[in-house]
Amino acid sequence: MYSRRCFITLYLLLLIVQNSYAQNTSAFENLLVNANNNINTGSYNQATLLLKDALKHSETKKNEARIYDLLAEISIKKREFKTFKTYDAFATQIATQLKDTILLIGLNNRKGIYYMEEGQNDLAAQQYNTALNLSIAKKETKKIAEIYSNLGSLFLAMGDKDKAINNFFNALKLHELNDNKRGMGETYSNISSVYYLMGKVDDAINYQKTGISIREKINDKPGLVIANINIGQLYLLKKDNVLAKKHLTEAVSYAEQTENDKLIASAYAGMSTYEIISTKNYRVALQWQTKAITLSEKIDDKQVLSRLYVSAGNLANNVNDSVTSFNFYDKALTLSKSLKNKENISNAYQKLSNFYNSRGNFQKAYDNYKQHILYRDSIIEKSNLSKIEEVRVKYETEKKDGEIIKLITAQKLKQLQIEKQNALIAGNVLLAKQKQSEIELLSKEKELQDFKLSEQTEKIKSQNLNSINKEQQLKLAKTEQQAKERELANEKTTRNLLLAGFG
Known part of the structure; x- marks a missing residue:
């Protein structure tokens, strides 16, 4: 009897301990979810408080690393680079010890963003490619999409619009397959930037509109700041000052709801541009510009x-x-x-x-x-517009095919689950087992489709690398030709100056 009582007491104690652990785990996960939500809406101070509270409930090294990872994300968004480096070092050390590939992917990707912000494009490319290789190995299509988008931004900053648009469309394809609304909104905005630089203003506006529509649905305030600034300036080019002012004013409103000085400065600069182009009120424009410069210098x-x-x-x-x-x-x-x-x-x-x-x-x-x-001509220019259109057409076709396959598979799985449930309710165990076998088979097919998708991304990456090598060879030949032309031009200028002197 005593033994039985002890067993029951021990059993109850185990239940209590397990329940307590479950409650702690649940509390921790809720804190992380709330922190993420605050980061996405630009409420960085509240997110930081939640994450520091979550550290008390982390219980494992992996959870500790997850918190430092998010704190590093906040720091880089606020451009607090010293703090970013501290949190990034903590997270990287733990992730490396645990061999946590998923965390390492995110950390390398973010380091790429940091180096790009600092203008160290070679180091940024190294970090992005490390993250990309790890993502492909793990078949992490969500991460692959993020990295393609960042590589697109890097190539755009380097003046290579071809590689930029290739990476943006690759990112968009994967974001849409994963139904990642935030990623989709960001990528549509990025694609718009390329079309603007190519002089295709109407296309640029349409892509921004699509991005804004997506971002409004998920209340992506930081994203809406960027998109409204961009489309506002596009409308200025179209001389539609009413729509330009509407969007640029909305950008300021959204920006001031965030705790992101970078976004606020960009919105103020957008209003300065409006005053310059639309009203020619240079005094007011300078006021907006001064506010933007002050904030930008503050965050360097x-x-x-x-x-x-x-x-x-x-x-x-x-x-x-x-x-x-x-x-x-x-x-x-x-x-x-x-x-x-x-x-x-x-x-x-x-x-x-x-x-x-x-x-x-x-x-x-x-x-x-x-x-x-000299610098203008060194940038890869409009001659590649037809290639960009080719990439867009290819993307649209492949996207449609992929969506159809994905939709059919999802519908079949849903129907089989219903049929299995009905068989169980009717007591038909044999039919239920048959349906379960069909579900497992279809799930395997879906895994195969996902695997093929990851193979496609590897192929795309390989094609990109091959195109880089070819491009470098062409660039070298072009540089040699330009050097010869400059030499001839200098000789001609010297002759002209000598002739002028004798006159």
């Missing part, structure tokens, strides 16, 4: 500052403040060179050329113009 956002300085230089030039104007242009050029951003370097040289030309200093105007042309 070099990429944005390299563009804001140019715009501020333009404004100072418009009110005949030559010293301030030159200083801003010079800052823009220096910063763009340190970031190796060819688009921005070319732009800064062009503005300096215009600056000197308007003041009668034609030699300096000519020198800066030559540099502008």
